[in-house]
Amino acid sequence: MSVLTDNTSAWLAGLSVSLSLCLIAWSTGIFVGTILGIAGTRLRFLARMTRGVNGFLLSVPLIVLLFYAHYPLQALFAITIPPFPTGAAILSVCNCFAVAEIVRSELMHVPVEHLWVARMSNLPPQVIAWRVMMPLVSRHVMGPLLVQQVAVLQASLLTSFIGVQELFRAALRVNAVTLRPIPIFTALAIILLVVCLPVLSTGWYLARRASARVQA
Amino acid sequence: MLAVSRMSKRYGSVSVLDGVDLCLDGGSITAVLGPSGAGKSTLLRCLAFVDPPTDGRIHVDGRAYEFPSPRTQPPSPWPDVVLVFSEPLLWSHLTLRENVDLVARYNRVQSIAVDLDDLWNTLELRRAQDLLPHIASSGMRQRAALIRALAAGPKYLLCDELTSALDVESISRIIGELRRHRARGGSVLLVTHSIALCRAVADRVCFLDRGRLLFSGPVDEVATSRVPRLVEFLDAAASYGAGW
Numbered sequence: 269m270s271v272l273t274d275n276t277s278a279w280l281a282g283l284s285v286s287l288s289l290c291l292i293a294w295s296t297g298i299f300v301g302t303i304l305g306i307a308g309t310r311l312r313f314l315a316r317m318t319r320g321v322n323g324f325l326l327s328v329p330l331i332v333l334l335f336y337a338h339y340p341l342q343a344l345f346a347i348t349i350p351p352f353p354t355g356a357a358i359l360s361v362c363n364c365f366a367v368a369e370i371v372r373s374e375l376m377h378v379p380v381e382h383l384w385v386a387r388m389s390n391l392p393p394q395v396i397a398w399r400v401m402m403p404l405v406s407r408h409v410m411g412p413l414l415v416q417q418v419a420v421l422q423a424s425l426l427t428s429f430i431g432v433q434e435l436f437r438a439a440l441r442v443n444a445v446t447l448r449p450i451p452i453f454t455a456l457a458i459i460l461l462v463v464c465l466p467v468l469s470t471g472w473y474l475a476r477r478a479s480a481r482v483q484a
Numbered sequence: 485m486l487a488v489s490r491m492s493k494r495y496g497s498v499s500v501l502d503g504v505d506l507c508l509d510g511g512s513i514t515a516v517l518g519p520s521g522a523g524k525s526t527l528l529r530c531l532a533f534v535d536p537p538t539d540g541r542i543h544v545d546g547r548a549y550e551f552p553s554p555r556t557q558p559p560s561p562w563p564d565v566v567l568v569f570s571e572p573l574l575w576s577h578l579t580l581r582e583n584v585d586l587v588a589r590y591n592r593v594q595s596i597a598v599d600l601d602d603l604w605n606t607l608e609l610r611r612a613q614d615l616l617p618h619i620a621s622s623g624m625r626q627r628a629a630l631i632r633a634l635a636a637g638p639k640y641l642l643c644d645e646l647t648s649a650l651d652v653e654s655i656s657r658i659i660g661e662l663r664r665h666r667a668r669g670g671s672v673l674l675v676t677h678s679i680a681l682c683r684a685v686a687d688r689v690c691f692l693d694r695g696r697l698l699f700s701g702p703v704d705e706v707a708t709s710r711v712p713r714l715v716e717f718l719d720a721a722a723s724y725g726a727g728w
Contacts, residue, residue, distance in 0.1 A: 385632075389587040389590070403577040
């Protein structure tokens with residue numbers, strides 16, 4: 269515990285940077301990704317494009333993308349962007365396309381007959397959208413979406429390699445001073461567990477509940 | 485009256501319905517028999533305007549619908565025509581009662597008015613009203629789907645294999661409700677594999693095979709029909725004691 273209490277300001281600063289990174293990536297990813305995902309159900313070329321880009325982003329390790337965006341790309345254009353915006357941008361782009369794929373595939377799995385029943389029942393379009401389709405789709409999307417956001421939080425640790433002063437970097441700094449790697453990285457694991465486990469559990473619960481309802 | 489003339493449905497090069505002519509009068513129950521893949525469910529989806537025909541014409545109480553659709557077409561005849569699918573397809577985030585109430589709220593003016601309180605009682609779902617669909621049994625879900633369809637006040641109720649997975653008591657309750665719908669002046673088009681159900685409830689019977697309507701007539705004429713494919717179909721049913 270002394271590892272945490274003696275270096276509270278370093279841990280809090282790191283956690284604050286990590287959460288700021290994640291908040292940017294989460295909000296951008298969920299907002300833009302949801303729009304891309306919904307549009308992808310109607311526009312085939314957009315669906316192909318998001319699938320292709322997502323495949324590329326999943327195939328190339330994030331750390332390669334971060335290094336590429338931070339060093340060669342900036343040298344190529346003769347610009348200098350601080351590590352934090354670079355990390356936030358790369359995480360946001362990855363999250364956008366991952367969310368778009370989640371939203372699109374879950375939308376495609378909601379039986380169209382639910383929509384047909386609502387239309388035949390003479391429900392107004394806005395009622396169909398808000399009272400029928402949105403709740404049906406969101407229940408399916410919420411599980412995988414939350415799991416994806418946890419993956420973004422974990423991926424944000426890699427931004428330390430381009431110099432972002434986030435949680436993992438804070439742990440490295442504390443370790444450089446105290447030289448107690450076992451308690452320090454245990455503390456790091458506990459902090460991540462405290463942040464991620466509730467979100468993951470909620471995601472799993474929602475995914476299981478949606479699956480049970482579909483089977484019914 | 486719901487009348488269909490020369491209705492065809494194709495998916496690419498595959499013809500599923502081929503020149504079907506059919507007429508549903510008010511206050512009648514028509515059963516559609518036929519082997520699997522005959523086009524029975526497609527016929528219902530076309531009639532419900534959720535999967536429009538490729539060719540043909542549908543008249544619903546004086547409104548004419550041409551297919552392929554011209555530029556101007558009357559609005560789809562919902563909720564005068566409502567289809568109940570073989571799967572109940574209740575909205576899973578709403579309880580059985582909420583499923584019905586949502587439909588009832590937007591259908592205050594109905595072609596065939598029903599007393600929903602009475603429906604919950606006669607279909608014996610009163611105690612299950614507050615269950616979510618995934619908790620309710622398949623019989624409860626199917627009966628709730630029927631109540632939800634009737635809550636829209638349809639004149640023409642299209643039912644696809646409504647009783648296929650239900651116990652005899654649930655089937656009996658559903659048959660009772662279909663008869664009440666007929667008594668109120670409504671029409672029912674019932675796709676089924678059950679010859680017993682056909683005999684118990686239908687006024688008219690249609691026999692569909694490979695997308696073509698081979699027989700259409702009063703229920704009494706089925707046994708004496710000489711349509712070879714229908715005779716073959718009924719013989720197959722008779723061979724295991726389920727014949728006409």
